[in-house]
Amino acid sequence: MVGDSQEPISFSLGRQVGxxxxxxxxxGRTLCEGLAAAGATIVVADLPTQQEQAQEVARGIVKRGGSxxxxxxxxxxxxxxxxxxxxxxxxxxxxxxxxxxxxINVRKPVLDYVEEEWDRIAAVNLKGVFFCxxxxxxxxxxxxxxxxxxxxxxxxxxxxxxxxIYAITKAGVAQLTRxxxxxxxxxxxxxxxxxxxxxxxxxxxxxxxxxxxxxENLPKIPLGRFGTPRDVLGAVQFLxxxxxxxxxxxxxxxxxxxxxx
Numbered sequence: 001m002v003g004d005s006q007e008p009i010s011f012s013l014g015r016q017v018g019x020x021x022x023x024x025x026x027x028g029r030t031l032c033e034g035l036a037a038a039g040a041t042i043v044v045a046d047l048p049t050q051q052e053q054a055q056e057v058a059r060g061i062v063k064r065g066g067s068x069x070x071x072x073x074x075x076x077x078x079x080x081x082x083x084x085x086x087x088x089x090x091x092x093x094x095x096x097x098x099x100x101x102x103x104i105n106v107r108k109p110v111l112d113y114v115e116e117e118w119d120r121i122a123a124v125n126l127k128g129v130f131f132c133x134x135x136x137x138x139x140x141x142x143x144x145x146x147x148x149x150x151x152x153x154x155x156x157x158x159x160x161x162x163x164x165i166y167a168i169t170k171a172g173v174a175q176l177t178r179x180x181x182x183x184x185x186x187x188x189x190x191x192x193x194x195x196x197x198x199x200x201x202x203x204x205x206x207x208x209x210x211x212x213x214x215x216e217n218l219p220k221i222p223l224g225r226f227g228t229p230r231d232v233l234g235a236v237q238f239l240x241x242x243x244x245x246x247x248x249x250x251x252x253x254x255x256x257x258x259x260x261x
Contacts, residue, residue, distance in 0.1 A: 011241040014039030017092040022102030024053035026201035030229030036066035045073035075128030098136040105166040125169035145188030152193040154255040181249030190248040197255035199227040222257030
């Protein structure tokens with residue numbers, strides 16, 4: 001049978017080169033550190049205003065024996081994405097994977113959003129992910145293969161009050177993941193997404209210290225806890241690894257069962 005082997009299943013990312021967008025903080029930082037620990041060379045990509053943090057992440061990885069470097073990226077600007085991919089290939093010879101983690105949210109009632117907020121959220125969460133996939137995908141097709149993982153959300157599947165635009169863009173991420181998987185699969189590129197539940201990070205502390213939020217949402221998670229960045233890391237590393245070699249076009253929900261209702 002094609003693809004059948006007695007070799008042990010591997011979750012290693014050894015000798016791979018990858019970009020993580022939004023890599024300087026929160027989930028992105030954990031992804032950079034964890035994927036580097038799995039053997040990958042990581043480009044910690046984030047906004048120019050986040051370069052001090054990106055450098056800190058990269059230095060920490062190198063100090064622990066890994067390989068990483070910081071890079072500037074604004075996902076709303078195609079020239080910035082092009083430059084990042086070009087620089088990565090020039091420096092490392094190839095681009096094996098890209099994790100599109102950069103994203104933003106503005107929480108408001110659906111009747112109160114203004115056009116500027118729609119444009120800003122959609123530009124980062126949807127336009128940015130699309131063109132990161134496109135530009136990275138072109139390079140991966142040229143070199144004969146690669147893997148892309150997009151960070152979506154459980155809200156790609158279900159609605160939630162005061163998060164409508166965010167949910168709409170994340171549903172779009174799930175759909176563009178399928179679209180890219182369909183077209184790039186025959187050319188050796190697998191494209192998947194991860195849909196986390198609410199994840200506790202330094203940037204979301206206010207949400208998790210709100211008793212009302214906890215009381216409303218924790219009971220909706222059958223496994224009984226909110227997410228951590230390491231929960232997301234586990235799913236992303238799996239989808240980037242040889243263990244997931246026949247998976248593409250899928251959104252892996254890391255939601256503790258939230259969307260089972």
